[in-house]
Amino acid sequence: LISSCTRLRAPPVYARLVFGSVTFPNVFVVDSMFRYFSQMDLGNDALRLYEQRSHFGIMPDAFSFPVVIKSAGKFGVLFHALVEKFGFLRDPYVRNVMMDMYAKHESVESARKVFDQITHRIGSDWNVMISGYWKLGNKEEACKLFDTM
Known part of the structure; x- marks a missing residue:
């Protein structure tokens, strides 16, 4: 459903409603939300979601970081240290x-x-x-x- 919100460029309230209804989000659901934020140019929301992802116990992987960096826009620079720390620059x-x-x-x-x-x-x-x-x-x-x- 979040992917549909992205494709349809639905207002943020809808995407947040769908995301909020997921009891136990996994990495796929969280990354879908990052894609939505990227499409809608909502870098601040991407940063907040990144902070929340640890609350869900979901750590970024090599597939997540590109999505996170793109969604964060000009704030993507904040993830450079994490990318290096986790060894994903390889x-x-x-x-x-x-x-x-x-x-x-x-x-x-x-x-x-x-x-x-x-x-x-x-x-x-x-x-x-x-x-x-x-x-x-x-x-x-x-x-x-x-x-x-």
Whole structure:
């Protein structure tokens, strides 16, 4: 039902009502709510839900962090330390979402720090970093990184 709220862009009151009716939410239900917050650009609500998730005894995993980071929007930077603490920067999907989040919020330097920590880069790592530079108008650095690839 929460996924339907997301697809239909239902008002937050409906999604919260559905979520509140779940007696024992699991990681799938919580992540669905994060997707809703992401779609509706409700970063503050995502932060509150993240705080509540420990109350439910649900710890984030490699699949949860990308959803959490996207839903938190500009607050996604707050999750960087947790991603590192749990060792999820080794996961390509997590680190790519992290770099993309930094680039979208015009902190390409922070995205580059994540990129530089990657010992075994794959195509998507390069793609996210190059497109981050390109979108922010640093075409010279994007081309230089492409040539290094």
